[in-house]
Amino acid sequence: MLTMSVGNQTTVTAEPPSEAGREAIKLEGAEVIYGRGKKMTQALAPTHLKVEQGEFVALVGPSGCGKSTILKLVSDLLAPSSGHVHLGGREVGAKRVGVGMAFQNPTMLPWLSVRDNVMLPLKIVPPFRSRYRQARKGEFRERAEALLEKVGLKGFGDKQPWQLSGGMLQRASLCRALIHDPELLLLDEPFGALDQFTREELWGILQNLWLESKPTVLLVTHDLREAAYLGTRICVMSPRPGKIIDDQKVHLPRPRTIPMTYEQDFVQLTQQLRELITHTRPDAA
């Protein structure tokens, strides 16, 4: 199992010819080590990963395997201890790439209304930031409202974050990640803390949003059904120190639906993923 590891996923197969080509994310032997000396822990083994523009990549693996670490590398919240991380062909941080990120916790700023939270990226990210003052009450506001409506939060813009439930906050958090039309969407277990029904509903919403503008997405999750439902490609990671041990495309048709998740193809896929993960437990390796 381990032999099919790292770095053999370069193949630009004959998949969708329209989007093949431009690479959005490239990790070259990126490694992350926390601490020094005896306390040193390797959070992420040298990892290779290429993601093309418009792909929806789901990263799955046991908890603590470094899935989130990869996201932190890509979002420039963390620098690799060795190796390189490229975004759009350049070293991360060298060029401003429109990145939208949603976290496991909704992390709304409690002093802003839901709408202002959603509009936050427009205040920070160019080219919107220069127009923020003028467009705050008009164009940007409408943009936020339109997004909120799409995720089922119409009329909640004026509420304070604490007035919303966890599921609602996570919807708002998705809006915030998307409002500035990012080329790259990074999702760190955004639905991890939600109940099954809300989660499945949000899969559908996220799928629709993705189909609309096709940003590149990197989704970290430990939910195999979620990965298979949403991903065009699934990367499986081994336990700590994590590395990618399997990388495959998902050939299920779009738009996918919840009933599909109970069909044989789908079930087979998730079972195969489960197999992969359980086989690479530390005791089995």
Next chain:
Amino acid sequence: MELVDKLRQKLAAALLILGFFVAWEVICLVFGVPEIVLPRPSQVMETLIARFPQLLPHVMQTLSTTLTGFVMGVTAGLVLGAIVGSSKVAYDTAYPLLVGFSSIPKVAVVPIFVLWFGSGTVPAVLTSFIICIFPVVVNVATGLATTEPELEDVLKSLGAKKREILWNVGIPRAMPYFFASLKVAITLAFVGTVLAETIASNRGIGNVMMIATSSFDVPLVFSGLFLLAMLGVTLYLVFSLIERKVTGWAMRKSELPAA
């Protein structure tokens, strides 16, 4: 429903204050407490009204001294707090010194100020200044230092610069702490001013009370105390009001979540 509850609470607070003064009046009357020991509230009010024209300039003196020291203290506290709270290292390094400074009894500092600047307004301003720095520094620093890294990550992932993060996350996050400290600081500032006026000044309510004490004009002493209490409460209320406007988000209580 909510309004009724609020009114009831206000009423209870007012009744408690009223009850306090009534009890005081009654106890003095029943036990025949002489005026020179403890004047009755009615006597204090009488004196206050009769002497008000003479007292007014002193009130203004104390008020302006306090506010000057307070504004200076808060400004300095805010800057220091921002520096101390900006990094873990700064926080750990500066904290012992700050605690040391704040432990010095401020009475002990007044003579030093008098030595340096002579008696009068300056030592009073400086005393109230120095007395209200500490709570502001500690609170602002704590507010900044305890900002959730997750909230900062939201901005960082968007490529925000340090300044933008401070402006959009750090400062709003520290505001409730800042206002809490303002309410403490304003009452402390009065303590500082009156202390300095009592020791070394010839103006201000502290000084009036000092002179009244030495001439056994006890009702006047109490009038001074009453005026100070009123000033303190007024300024406290002003800051509470601003606080509620600015940091209402941190004050939610048992309100029901929206359906």
